[in-house]
Amino acid sequence: MRLTIEGIGKDFPGVTALDDVSFEILPGETHALMGENGAGKSTLIKIITGLYRPDRGRLLVDGKPVDFTSPRDAIAAGISAVHQERNLIPRFTVGENIMIERPPTRNGVIDFDKVHSEARRFLDMIDPTIDTRTEVRHLSVAQMQIVEIAKALSLEARVLLLDEPTASITGHEADALFAVVRRLRDEGKAIVFVSHKLEEVMAISDRVTVLRDGRIAAAGQPIAQMDRGKIVTAMIGREERVAEMGTRSVDRTKTVMEARNVATSLGHKNVSFQLHKGEILGLYGLVGAGRTELARALIGDARIVSGELRLNGNPVTIPDVPTAIRRHRLGYISEDRKAEGLILTHPIRSNIAISVWRRIASALGLITRADERRIAHPLVEKLEVKTPSIEQAVGKLSGGNQQKVSIAKWLAAGVEILIIDEPTVGIDIKTKTAIHELIGEITREGLSVLLISSDMPEMITLADRILVMRDFAIAGTIENTRRYEPMSREIMGLIHAGSADAAPAAETAHG
Amino acid sequence: MSQNRNLTFGQRFLANEWSALAVAIVIGLVTLATLSSAFLTEFNLYVMLRSFCVVLIVAFAQMLTLAVGQMNLSVGALGGLVAIAVGGMMEKWGFPVPVAILCGLAIGAGGGLINGLLTVRTGINGFIITLATASAFTGINLGITESIPFYNLPASFVAFGTGRISALPYLLLPPVLIAIALAFFLARTVPGRQLLAVGGNPQAAELSGIPRDGVIVMAHTLSGLLAGAAAILAVAQLGSAQPSIGVDWLLMSFAAPIIGGAALAGGHISVAATALAVVLIVIIQNGMVLAKVDPYWVQFLLGALILAAVGLNRLRAVRAGGA
Secondary structure (H helix, E strand, O other), rough: OOEEEEEEEEEEEEEEEEEEOOOOOOOEEEEEOOOOOOOHHHHHHHHOOOOOOOOEEEEEEEEEOOOOHHHHHHHHOEEEOOOOOOOOOOOOEEEHHHHHOOOOOEOEEEOHHHHHHHHHHHHHHHOOOOOOOOEEEHHOOHHHHHHHHHHHOOOOOOEEEEEEOOOOOOOHHHHHEEEHHHHHHHHOOOEEEEEOOHHHHHHHOEEEEEOOOOOOEEEEEEEOOOOOHHHHHHHHHHOOOOOOOOOOOOOOOOOEEEHHHHHHOOOOOOOEEEEEOOOOOEOOOOOOHHHHHHOOOOOOOOOOOEEEEEEEEEEEEOOOOHHHHOOEEEEEEEHHHHHHOOOOEEEEHHHHHHHHHHHHHOOOOOOHHHHHHHHHEEEEEEOOOOOOOOOOHHHHHHHHHHHHHHHHHHHOOOOOOEEEEEEOOOOOHHHHHHHHHHHHHHHHHOOOOEEEEHHHHHHHHHHHHHEEEEEOOEEEEEEEEOHHHHHHHHHHHHHHHHOOOOOHHOOOOOO | OOOOOOOOHHHHHHOOOHHHHHHHHHHHHHHHHHHOOOOOOOOHHHHHHHHHHHHHHHHHHHHHHHOOOOOOOOOOHHHHHHHHHHHHHHHHOOOOHHHHHHHHHHHHHHHHHHHHHHHHHOOHHHHHHHHHHHHHHHHHHHHHHHHOOOOOOOHHHHHHHEEEEOOOOOOHHHHHHHHHHHHHHHHHHHHHHHHHHHOOHHHHHHHHOHHHHHHHHHHHHHHHHHHHHHHHHHHHOOOEOOOOOOOOOOHHHHHHHHHOOOOOOOOOOOOHHHHHHHHHHHHHHHHHHHHHOOOOOHHEEEEEEHHHHHHHHHHHHHHHHHO
């Protein structure tokens, strides 16, 4: 089956996620789809699998236009996918999950013996050790991933999309998966393989398509004509994309936060770093490298099991998040602003003042709007939040202005260290620059920032030094020269170090 | 589950979700039998079994909406409407009993279908939708009857409601058949499994090609159908079609499935545990009557029981999560 993607475009409020994307997926090939985070891969996959409908362009199956209104349509057309999110029913058995789309029946009744024997057949292709009668909720994450792949196989799709299929499985399991992928390809199926891991892509793909900023950077190039360098160049773009930040001078004599050989309950090992006053310390790594998890451990949301965390030179144990904020003046802005950071239906005023309600409350515990306004108004002015009124519901603001409100909230709380996770995800280029300037400015005023970002240009624009994380450990620390080309190559080198010369089997499982 | 094979019978029993219920029921039976000579008489057993029937079907009606992560606040209102509709059809229009019953069931299913379609089409929370339709159904009920019951029902119908073979009421037959059919439906049929799949992980179900909206509509429709069945049984039990049938169903409808371990988020319900929960509630009510306790305290005890059951399930979930 030939799947043609023709001039596909998709807009979200304020962002063009995909623009004029065209390429073709052929039967009997493994087609890698690559791109940095936010390049538009996920959106494209959701369009191909019927979750989103494109605003422009169309999909063609064997030359005939198709219009998918739901995942059912895509499955019926022979397209199935293993998505990054877990898509299993926790209380159903492995076998039933694999066969869920069309369970074998006899006289209208599900034939569970056949469910399990059929499921067994698909599971055996990858991992014969999983019992099909186990409930999925009792499996490990890696086992769930394998079940998902078996489930996709059972749909006998002619186009199979694998979105980061190796993100949570071991090298051994990945080898088994690749063998299956090769076999399916040889049977004439089209495999779309989405991965961050260059070595994997080089090893099993026939052709590669690269997306950058929602556009095609390389369309269906034969892998034989590509090498690592060419793919990286296509992903990050040739042109210098680092904005001028002005000269930054950081006084490195004063260390505000220091980790010494920290291990966490989430699986980090030997994490050591120093964050200086007024510094922006970058934390770069692939999805799943353990960056957000490290932030959670630092703010007391997960335990530090060994090693030492020092704040302003004093060893501390942070039992929970409120203590981190109140006693240690340590704040965290989540990547998921909407779910974890802001109360969307409440006005800007109370979203900013929420962190200081205890402080501004009167003796009777009452909080007045005037008090909240006194806190919020200067910050809204200072951070240039674009809004008709301070009473505007935060949900009605653009992503960039929501992010400003998040930062304002922590400034109001008087934090000294701020961990910012993916500050500009889903934010348009212009506002992005404004957020970057804002982060630069608050550090000049003495705040220290630990910046988590998967956006390479952002990292190189903002960070003074960059910690590169891989597999829940620090792979290296780089002084930022702010020269894009050599910096990005050095970072990519650290991320892929160790796996560069070895087979994909050398990739180890993540915590 | 593979890891359960190494456990002793006792451990497996304790891990089971309805073990606590079974223990509570046995304790209740033994205590009441010891304390009251009236408890184990044939007539008292008949009375208990009789009050079991309607409550069980009402509990099943709510259980099905809980299964998909929804709720049906209109069970009682819809039940009341079906009750007076069936009574009216038999008394005023002289419909034969089977025809009236079928029409009543159709009204119940239709009400549920309306709940389901409104929920899915508008995207408004099912809580609000069924709260509103509950008021509407009650309004129709009272508008038609002006609160006057239908008393003159066919003798055969009333006889079914009071007849018994020693301690076993005829009324027990429909709920037992419904329970068996439901257990089979949920365990072995494609729509039944789809219902639990949508409740267990809606997004996954949709990505697996299951029509999520259709399944939610089905759950509401079946819920309405069962509310109708419960209402017809209640009419037979009372011997008259009272407009007030259903007004006291709501608490019970949630209490039994939840005491039986249903997850409010959906995807996890048990026909057997729900039935056991109803047995326990009936025993407690009966015990209070025998002990001549003010019936209002039954309410209090039911509340305490719900809290205890939910707490127990929570504890079990936390322990299972840590393993």
